[in-house]
C-alpha cells in the first residue's frame with residue numbers, strides 16, 4: 001500500500017488494484033481547541049472522531065448510491081477507520097463546493113452588510129479554491145472557466161449534483177428533527193472515465209446543523225444521526 005497524501009483529517013493510500021484507501025484520523029479542524037468546519041488547521045484531537053466521521057460518511061454515501069447519484073464510494077471498514085474509493089483527480093488543486101440554506105459562517109462574514117444571521121438561502125451554491133495560504137478564496141463560475149480549472153459543462157454538473165446531494169443530506173437530517181444550515185462537498189473526475197462524482201467524505205465536520213436553533217457539534221450530530229441505525 002502506497003501513501004499518496006497526508007491530509008489534515010485523513011491519509012490517502014493507493015491499493016494494489018489502483019483503488020484508493022482513505023484512513024480517517026481523530027484530528028479535527030478548528031482553532032485553539034475549538035471546532036470550526038471552515039478552518040484550515042487541525043485544532044484538536046477527539047478520541048473516536050475518525051470512526052464517527054466514517055460511520056456518518058458511509059450512511060450518506062449509501063443513501064446517495066441508492067439514489068443513483070454518482071460518488072467515489074466502494075466500501076467502508078469502520079473498525080479500521082478506512083474507506084475504499086475509486087480514484088479521482090480533482091479540479092485544479094482542489095475545490096470545495098458549498099450549499100447554503102441559511103446565512104452563517106463565511107457567507108455572513110463576507111456579506112454581513114446585506115445578510116442577517118440565519119436568514120434563509122435557497123440552496124445557494126458557491127465554490128471556493130482549496131488554497132490554505134489564501135484562506136480558500138471564493139471563485140466565480142466565469143473565473144473557474146477562464147482559469148481552465150473546469151469547463152462550463154463540468155460546472156453545470158457540479159452545481160446540479162451539489163443541490164441533489166445537499167437535499168438528500170438535508171432530508172436525512174430533518175427526519176431526526178435537525179436542520180441543515182450549510183454543507184461543504186468535494187468533487188473530482190473519475191480516473192477511469194472522467195465522470196464528475198462526489199469524492200472525499202460527508203461527516204459532521206462538513207456541515208453546520210442545528211436543532212431547535214442550537215448548533216450541534218460534529219460528534220453529537222453523528223450520534224443523533226446514527227442512533228438506531
Ligand SMILES: Nc1ncnc2c1ncn2[C@@H]1O[C@H](COP(=O)(O)OP(=O)(O)OP(=O)(O)O)[C@@H](O)[C@H]1O
Pocket residue numbers: 005006007008009010011012020040072085086087088089090094130186188199200201
Ligand atoms: N476519490 C478520491 N480520489 C482522489 N483524491 C481524493 C478522493 N477522495 C478524497 N480525496 C482527497 O483526499 C484528501 C483527504 O484528506 P483530507 O480531507 O485530510 O484533506 P485536507 O488536507 O484536510 O484538506 P482539506 O482540509 O482542504 O479537506 C483530500 O485532499 C481529498 O481531496
Ligand SMILES: [Mg+2]
Pocket residue numbers: 007009200
Ligand atoms: Mg478534507
